[in-house]
Amino acid sequence: MDGIALSYADVPLELIKEFDLSRLIYERGGEKELRFFRQTKHAMLPIRHDGQVEIVSWGCRTKKLPNTGYTWLKTLEAGEWVNAEEVTILATAGIRNGIWFPIRSGIRGLLAEVDGDRAVYMLVEPATYYFKIMTRSDRMPVLIGERI
Amino acid sequence: MLIAHLDADCFYVSAERVRDSFLLGKPVGVLGNQGACVIAKSYEMKAKGVGTGEPIWEAVKKCPDGLFIKRDFRWYEVLSREMLTLVREESPFVEYYSIDEFFLSVNARDPQKFAEAIRDRILKRVGVPVTIGVARTKTLAKLVSDLAKPFGALALLGADAERTLLESRPVSDVTGIAKRSAAKLALYGIKTCWDFAQAPAPLVRRILTVVGERLCYELRGEKTIPIQTTRPPHKIVSRGGSIGQPSADPAVQWAWAVRNLERLIETLDFHGLMVGKLTLILEYKDGTTRSDAVTFEAPTIRYDFLLEGTQTLWQRLLISGLLYRMHFLASELQYPGARQLSLFDPPPRKDRRIIDLMHDVNAHHGRFALRSAVTLHLPEIYADDAHSYDICDVQGKTCF
Numbered sequence: 001m002d003g004i005a006l007s008y009a010d011v012p013l014e015l016i017k018e019f020d021l022s023r024l025i026y027e028r029g030g031e032k033e034l035r036f037f038r039q040t041k042h043a044m045l046p047i048r049h050d051g052q053v054e055i056v057s058w059g060c061r062t063k064k065l066p067n068t069g070y071t072w073l074k075t076l077e078a079g080e081w082v083n084a085e086e087v088t089i090l091a092t093a094g095i096r097n098g099i100w101f102p103i104r105s106g107i108r109g110l111l112a113e114v115d116g117d118r119a120v121y122m123l124v125e126p127a128t129y130y131f132k133i134m135t136r137s138d139r140m141p142v143l144i145g146e147r148i
Numbered sequence: 149m150l151i152a153h154l155d156a157d158c159f160y161v162s163a164e165r166v167r168d169s170f171l172l173g174k175p176v177g178v179l180g181n182q183g184a185c186v187i188a189k190s191y192e193m194k195a196k197g198v199g200t201g202e203p204i205w206e207a208v209k210k211c212p213d214g215l216f217i218k219r220d221f222r223w224y225e226v227l228s229r230e231m232l233t234l235v236r237e238e239s240p241f242v243e244y245y246s247i248d249e250f251f252l253s254v255n256a257r258d259p260q261k262f263a264e265a266i267r268d269r270i271l272k273r274v275g276v277p278v279t280i281g282v283a284r285t286k287t288l289a290k291l292v293s294d295l296a297k298p299f300g301a302l303a304l305l306g307a308d309a310e311r312t313l314l315e316s317r318p319v320s321d322v323t324g325i326a327k328r329s330a331a332k333l334a335l336y337g338i339k340t341c342w343d344f345a346q347a348p349a350p351l352v353r354r355i356l357t358v359v360g361e362r363l364c365y366e367l368r369g370e371k372t373i374p375i376q377t378t379r380p381p382h383k384i385v386s387r388g389g390s391i392g393q394p395s396a397d398p399a400v401q402w403a404w405a406v407r408n409l410e411r412l413i414e415t416l417d418f419h420g421l422m423v424g425k426l427t428l429i430l431e432y433k434d435g436t437t438r439s440d441a442v443t444f445e446a447p448t449i450r451y452d453f454l455l456e457g458t459q460t461l462w463q464r465l466l467i468s469g470l471l472y473r474m475h476f477l478a479s480e481l482q483y484p485g486a487r488q489l490s491l492f493d494p495p496p497r498k499d500r501r502i503i504d505l506m507h508d509v510n511a512h513h514g515r516f517a518l519r520s521a522v523t524l525h526l527p528e529i530y531a532d533d534a535h536s537y538d539i540c541d542v543q544g545k546t547c548f
Contacts, residue, residue, distance in 0.1 A: 007170065028213050029174030029192060092170050093215060098208050100215050104168060129528035130218055133392065134183035134204060148218050 003037035004091035060119040084112040150254040153289035159248035160188035263301035287366035314342035388475035403525035422447035424480025433470035447482035
């Protein structure tokens with residue numbers, strides 16, 4: 001997935017100030033939202049961790065952790081991750097190959113930490129037939145409580 | 149007695165908004181069975197120029213911020229039935245015309261208030277915005293609801309008001325008059341609904357048969373098309389459509405044929421119908437369309453006979469190339485009840501118990517849990533439960 005959108009109202013103001021998120025504000029249907037894209041210099045994602053909303057690096061910018069922003073669900077299921085815990089990536093919409101689609105309850109993510117470096121990875125799985133036709137993508141995010 | 153036409157506003161989108169308020173006010177497109185085309189769009193997306201049936205890749209160019217959603221006919225049916233229940237509380241004669249359109253009788257003293265009350269109750273109880281038009285006939289009522297959209301309620305009564313409406317609308321706005329019929333009428337100077345209503349009935353009958361003549365009377369305010377409170381018997385039952393990604397693979401093509409045949413048989417079985425004639429239409433990506441039919445010695449619902457018929461048609465019709473659509477049409481139907489046997493009626497099936505068992509298993513474990521093995525060539529289609537419920541599976545509608 002290339003990016004996500006989250007309703008502006010879902011992000012605490014202090015985080016918007018701390019991470020200068022106002023540059024990510026867009027408007028859709030008269031409602032403000034924050035858009036987080038993977039292909040940006042300092043890609044970030046909003047997550048819910050220990051009941052709190054946090055902004056975390058999307059993939060690792062140092063080489064302590066994998067650089068990619070995604071990981072296959074099967075790697076988690078195979079126990080290939082250590083020092084990592086599952087989190088919810090907060091999102092009200094996602095975008096892949098230019099196609100926006102709504103997301104009801106967020107995306108499954110993996111928060112990893114090594115030597116103080118933290119990064120979140122979006123869990124992905126092979127795309128369903130429908131998602132493949134809709135977005136021309138071979139992989140899809142692992143959505144919480146729904147499947148496209 | 150007056151007639152109301154109730155039409156849900158961009159129904160599929162509205163239904164999605166009922167369960168996801170995030171979508172309210174945003175440009176939204178609901179995608180069809182394969183995820184490739186927009187089958188319904190919100191007014192916000194329509195304003196960007198996106199049309200129904202438009203491929204998603206064209207739609208996204210016009211509306212880059214649009215949100216695209218996978219269709220869910222089970223959910224849409226739930227809301228449709230809720231609306232139907234509510235409407236039936238208000239009127240003794242209700243026609244379930246389509247999943248998002250009903251006709252109902254109006255005996256209220258104040259039809260305008262009646263329409264407004266139903267519209268508001270549906271929004272409050274179901275959450276779906278609808279528009280209601282009230283007029284003297286079904287055809288007029290449908291024109292009125294079109295005029296009043298969105299979220300409108302309008303009782304259009306009186307000769308002057310009707311005339312103003314009819315003069316302002318092209319004849320092709322009348323349901324049942326397609327572009328080709330409109331072109332025929334234009335040759336006689338009939339361009340607006342008013343022209344059509346004023347045309348001599350024999351002339352209209354000559355151009356558009358008795359079906360067109362009925363519409364002509366309807367526009368004059370004379371009821372010729374009744375409210376159908378129950379679905380009339382089928383004349384034809386069809387199943388099919390796009391096969392998703394066009395395929396030249398014979399195994400995939402045949403798998404789709406058997407899938408569509410099984411869906412057809414399931415529907416025929418549901419209605420207790422037997423088939424006298426089976427037609428198959430194949431459409432190829434290069435524009436080639438081929439069709440043929442087989443007639444059975446006696447009407448049948450037997451899977452083995454219908455499969456044999458399909459194999460015969462398949463051999464006659466199939467050519468190499470990218471197949472992208474197919475349709476089965478079952479016609480010359482025999483209805484439930486006492487049947488006249490022919491001299492050549494086959495004996496009753498000995499494997500009826502197996503068929504019944506298959507129905508039981510599928511009722512418990514999913515609609516296509518047990519099915520023909522040749523459909524194993526479509527694993528992705530059967531892996532997605534949403535593919536097992538289509539708009540045509542919503543039963544009881546008088547229109548498709």
